[in-house]
Amino acid sequence: MLSATLNPRRSIRAHLAILIAAFLLPAVIGISYFVGSRSVSQMQADKGMLLSEAAIQLAAHMDTGLYERWREIQVFAGMAEIVDPKAPLARKKQLLETLKNSYPNYAWIGFTDTEGNILAGTGGMLEGKSVAQRSWFQEGKKGPFLGDVHDAFLLAKLIPRDPKDPLPLRLLDVSAPLISADGVFLGVLCGHLSWDWSREIKAQSLAPLQQRNLTGVHILNHEGKTVLGTGDVASWPDVSNVPSVASAKQGMHGWTIENWPDGKSYLTGYARAKGTMGSPGLGWIILIHQPVDEAFADAVLFRNQVMIVGFLVAVGAAAWLWLALGRTIRPLTRIAEIADRIQKGEAVAQIPIIDGRSEAHILSVSLNRLVSTLADRNADLAAANTALEDDIRRREALEQELRLAATYYEASAEGIVVTVADGTIASVNDAFCRITGYQRHEVLGKTTSLLKSGVQDDEFYADMWQLLRDTGHWEGEIWNRRKDGRTFPEYLTINAVRRDGEITHYVAQFSDLSDRKAAEEKIVQLSTHDTLTGLPKRIVAMERLSGLISEARRDGRLVALIYVNLDGLNRVNDALGHHGGDRVLVETAQRLRQLLQPADALARLGGDEFLIISSRFMVMAEAEALARQILDACSQAFFVDEKDTYLTARIGIAFYPRDGEDPLELIRNSHAASVRAKEQGGNIYRIFTRDMDDEAVARHALDAELRQAMNSDDQFKVFYQPLVNAQSGRIIGAEALVRWFNPTRGLVPPDRFIPLAESNGLIVPMGRKILATACADGARFRKHIGSDFFMAVNVAAAQCADPGFLETVSKCLSDAKLPPHCLEVEITERTVVGNNPTITAFMTALREAESKLSIDDFGTGYSALSYLRQYPFTTLKIDRSFVMGIGDVEQDDALVLAIIHMAHALGLEVIAEGVETTEQQEFLRDAGCETLQGYLLGKPMPADEFMALVQKA
Numbered sequence: 001m002l003s004a005t006l007n008p009r010r011s012i013r014a015h016l017a018i019l020i021a022a023f024l025l026p027a028v029i030g031i032s033y034f035v036g037s038r039s040v041s042q043m044q045a046d047k048g049m050l051l052s053e054a055a056i057q058l059a060a061h062m063d064t065g066l067y068e069r070w071r072e073i074q075v076f077a078g079m080a081e082i083v084d085p086k087a088p089l090a091r092k093k094q095l096l097e098t099l100k101n102s103y104p105n106y107a108w109i110g111f112t113d114t115e116g117n118i119l120a121g122t123g124g125m126l127e128g129k130s131v132a133q134r135s136w137f138q139e140g141k142k143g144p145f146l147g148d149v150h151d152a153f154l155l156a157k158l159i160p161r162d163p164k165d166p167l168p169l170r171l172l173d174v175s176a177p178l179i180s181a182d183g184v185f186l187g188v189l190c191g192h193l194s195w196d197w198s199r200e201i202k203a204q205s206l207a208p209l210q211q212r213n214l215t216g217v218h219i220l221n222h223e224g225k226t227v228l229g230t231g232d233v234a235s236w237p238d239v240s241n242v243p244s245v246a247s248a249k250q251g252m253h254g255w256t257i258e259n260w261p262d263g264k265s266y267l268t269g270y271a272r273a274k275g276t277m278g279s280p281g282l283g284w285i286i287l288i289h290q291p292v293d294e295a296f297a298d299a300v301l302f303r304n305q306v307m308i309v310g311f312l313v314a315v316g317a318a319a320w321l322w323l324a325l326g327r328t329i330r331p332l333t334r335i336a337e338i339a340d341r342i343q344k345g346e347a348v349a350q351i352p353i354i355d356g357r358s359e360a361h362i363l364s365v366s367l368n369r370l371v372s373t374l375a376d377r378n379a380d381l382a383a384a385n386t387a388l389e390d391d392i393r394r395r396e397a398l399e400q401e402l403r404l405a406a407t408y409y410e411a412s413a414e415g416i417v418v419t420v421a422d423g424t425i426a427s428v429n430d431a432f433c434r435i436t437g438y439q440r441h442e443v444l445g446k447t448t449s450l451l452k453s454g455v456q457d458d459e460f461y462a463d464m465w466q467l468l469r470d471t472g473h474w475e476g477e478i479w480n481r482r483k484d485g486r487t488f489p490e491y492l493t494i495n496a497v498r499r500d501g502e503i504t505h506y507v508a509q510f511s512d513l514s515d516r517k518a519a520e521e522k523i524v525q526l527s528t529h530d531t532l533t534g535l536p537k538r539i540v541a542m543e544r545l546s547g548l549i550s551e552a553r554r555d556g557r558l559v560a561l562i563y564v565n566l567d568g569l570n571r572v573n574d575a576l577g578h579h580g581g582d583r584v585l586v587e588t589a590q591r592l593r594q595l596l597q598p599a600d601a602l603a604r605l606g607g608d609e610f611l612i613i614s615s616r617f618m619v620m621a622e623a624e625a626l627a628r629q630i631l632d633a634c635s636q637a638f639f640v641d642e643k644d645t646y647l648t649a650r651i652g653i654a655f656y657p658r659d660g661e662d663p664l665e666l667i668r669n670s671h672a673a674s675v676r677a678k679e680q681g682g683n684i685y686r687i688f689t690r691d692m693d694d695e696a697v698a699r700h701a702l703d704a705e706l707r708q709a710m711n712s713d714d715q716f717k718v719f720y721q722p723l724v725n726a727q728s729g730r731i732i733g734a735e736a737l738v739r740w741f742n743p744t745r746g747l748v749p750p751d752r753f754i755p756l757a758e759s760n761g762l763i764v765p766m767g768r769k770i771l772a773t774a775c776a777d778g779a780r781f782r783k784h785i786g787s788d789f790f791m792a793v794n795v796a797a798a799q800c801a802d803p804g805f806l807e808t809v810s811k812c813l814s815d816a817k818l819p820p821h822c823l824e825v826e827i828t829e830r831t832v833v834g835n836n837p838t839i840t841a842f843m844t845a846l847r848e849a850e851s852k853l854s855i856d857d858f859g860t861g862y863s864a865l866s867y868l869r870q871y872p873f874t875t876l877k878i879d880r881s882f883v884m885g886i887g888d889v890e891q892d893d894a895l896v897l898a899i900i901h902m903a904h905a906l907g908l909e910v911i912a913e914g915v916e917t918t919e920q921q922e923f924l925r926d927a928g929c930e931t932l933q934g935y936l937l938g939k940p941m942p943a944d945e946f947m948a949l950v951q952k953a
Contacts, residue, residue, distance in 0.1 A: 048255030051269025067279035077176035140175030140188035147173035222283035437483035455479035472496035541603035559656035651685035722938035736774035775816035824852035880914020
């Protein structure tokens with residue numbers, strides 16, 4: 001029989017002692033030394049980077065300061081009183097003193113005449129002196145000039161200095177030419193910037209680094225001469241040839257350890273000032289340095305401390321391990337003794353439990369539990385039987401749910417496809433087969449890529465699958481391909497199915513959007529293209545013209561606008577009916593197309609007006625040749641209802657950039673030329689000339705009167721037109737409309753002065769007055785009409801773009817005590833073109849404040865459906881031009897119905913303006929339009945008349 005005895009020399013404790021002595025202590029000490037050395041290297045690099053960053057910041061501060069001074073002198077030189085030859089010299093001297101007091105960085109500010117004689121200077125200094133040979137005068141005549149720092153020997157005699165200042169008076173010249181309003185050179189304005197300014201910047205940047213007052217700074221000019229530094233001036237070494245200066249001259253920045261001429265080794269951070277934001281800068285070199293011993297003292301001390309701590313930790317750990325192992329081995333020896341007794345057959349009813357949470361304790365407890373294991377297993381079997389019965393019941397309930405899900409799966413009108421984790425199709429429903437055209441056996445086992453249309457790129461699908469893996473869900477619009485090859489849009493929702501955290505399947509559900517997309521495209525076509533001729537409307541022509549102008553501005557090309565008016569169309573309508581006139585318009589559009597090239601743009605502006613835009617002409621004569629061809633084509637007979645009908649055309653031509661640089665101006669000028677052609681008998685073309693623009697004179701006079709009216713309290717009046725519930729006929733709101741009663745002109749139409757106010761900037765203060773009045777009157781009307789009353793106010797683009805306008809709206813509502821939801825702000829489609837972030841923020845904030853937001857005159861401007869989705873509109877207002885055609889023009893009926901249905905689909909209410917007949921009222925009411933406005937229901941009226949109307953109702 002084997003017996004075990006312990007040999008102390010071969011025990012675990014003995015082996016541990018050898019291990020500690022041979023490996024642990026040297027390893028810990030070596031690691032400590034390595035960690036300490038790496039930390040020293042890192043701390044040294046960090047210190048170098050700190051000095052480098054300080055040098056960069058100091059260079060940036062000086063560049064910024066020089067740029068500000070450079071810009072200040074240019075602003076001073078552009079002041080009206082300085083460049084006004086008629087302004088008194090005394091006044092200019094007073095202004096110079098004011099500028100110097102306001103900008104204390106300048107030691108002296110003055111200006112010269114054209115010959116370099118100083119006419120005025122602060123403190124009267126240098127007046128009468130000639131500076132014709134000074135570089136600031138010579139260079140300042142050519143443009144803004146920034147000179148390097150220099151000693152000021154002349155001003156040093158006139159400006160007192162601190163006797164403790166070791167440096168002579170040093171100045172930096174900043175100058176700019178004086179140009180009169182008519183472009184005449186008058187002289188040069190110069191400011192002598194005190195060098196004290198640069199020392200202030202240096203001190204501010206260096207302060208955080210001078211913990212022990214051993215961090216120094218040297219600032220060198222572009223020639224390598226020290227112009228500013230710390231310490232005694234006499235002790236400044238010549239550092240022009242040290243490595244850091246050479247690197248900085250090459251435009252680099254960083255840090256280095258180098259020896260200086262004073263025999264010391266320094267840690268040096270360096271950078272070079274290079275100028276900023278158009279300022280040329282002066283190329284100064286910044287050196288920030290510290291003695292190496294001082295810079296790295298903390299790092300060396302840290303390394304030594306790490307080694308000491310590592311040694312102490314190693315010794316302590318060895319001692320603790322020796323004691324802990326002794327406590328562990330003794331209980332194991334006791335268990336071995338009991339095991340020997342059991343092996344010898346001694347009766348041991350229970351193994352003694354060894355105290356403590358050691359391995360021996362766990363072993364003794366485990367042996368005691370062995371006896372009761374069989375009994376415990378019987379109890380476990382009984383519990384397992386019960387759990388199995390519960391699991392069977394759960395499976396039966398799950399099968400019932402699966403049967404219900406399968407019923408929905410097959411009966412759903414939407415396509416459903418189930419795939420495994422790699423995208424292989426496992427199951428599809430009947431709707432999938434109906435929408436895609438595939439049979440089940442054709443897709444099972446295939447991947448969903450067989451449906452890819454190619455419309456979306458690989459990056460789209462990569463993003464989609466990444467989102468599915470991250471969140472387990474994706475939904476959105478996507479284009480897929482049917483079995484017959486046709487692509488179609490669908491709205492797709494995909495959900496991931498997980499088991500134990502891993503994705504096992506994907507379930508996708510989709511609906512075919514083809515019918516909805518077709519309806520949207522039809523609405524867009526109706527909004528942007530003429531339904532009769534198929535030609536683009538004005539907005540499309542404006543966008544095309546803007547693009548051609550941008551290209552021509554880069555390429556230096558002409559852009560020609562040919563404005564075609566068809567004369568005699570009313571005569572055709574009278575003789576042959578409107579269908580005859582329509583036939584003529586369609587034929588005219590076809591003839592014009594045949595004369596144009598693919599790159600030319602043709603649009604119908606309305607009625608008998610067409611616009612041709614082309615950038616293919618090299619000279620104006622080519623455009624005239626095309627105009628003659630158009631006149632000839634339009635003079636040919638039109639065969640309508642088996643009769644020959646003859647018409648003529650008149651044409652106005654304008655050119656970019658000769659006749660204007662923006663689309664509106666060019667269209668206006670080409671139209672003015674066509675009017676001149678009409679005045680001269682028609683059937684001719686005319687090129688725009690400035691004498692046609694008599695309207696500009698009248699516009700100028702009207703502008704002056706409008707500005708005078710803004711200072712008057714009785715010329716502008718706010719009128720109110722009722723807004724009526726289409727179903728009940730009850731007044732539920734009012735639109736505020738401004739009227740201008742001019743003392744000499746009488747009532748000026750809004751379409752004459754509102755665009756003028758928008759162009760000259762008066763629309764903002766005018767709109768502020770109108771809004772305040774409308775809110776105050778709206779609060780009074782609301783007391784009689786009810787809580788559902790709202791006030792509609794038109795707001796121009798300039799008002800929306802005004803950052804303070806939202807505060808104006810809030811103040812007007814607060815002053816009038818009118819709830820925000822009772823205000824509806826009307827914005828035209830033109831306002832939202834261009835995605836101005838200020839306007840977008842205003843609209844969002846307005847809706848957050850619970851005020852309503854309406855898009856006005858819908859259908860006459862840009863009519864981009866994306867605007868209805870992009871911006872938080874609550875209401876869509878149909879323009880009167882569509883309402884007027886109800887009952888007379890079939891296309892207008894269809895377009896109004898389409899607009900109303902589209903608005904309701906987007907969750908918008910609809911207001912129709914211009915209701916003047918009972919037929920129009922009934923049509924709009926039956927079509928679902930919520931609110932009506934027009935002369936049939938009430939004309940615009942003063943506040944007192946509106947109140948009387950409300951009280952009477």
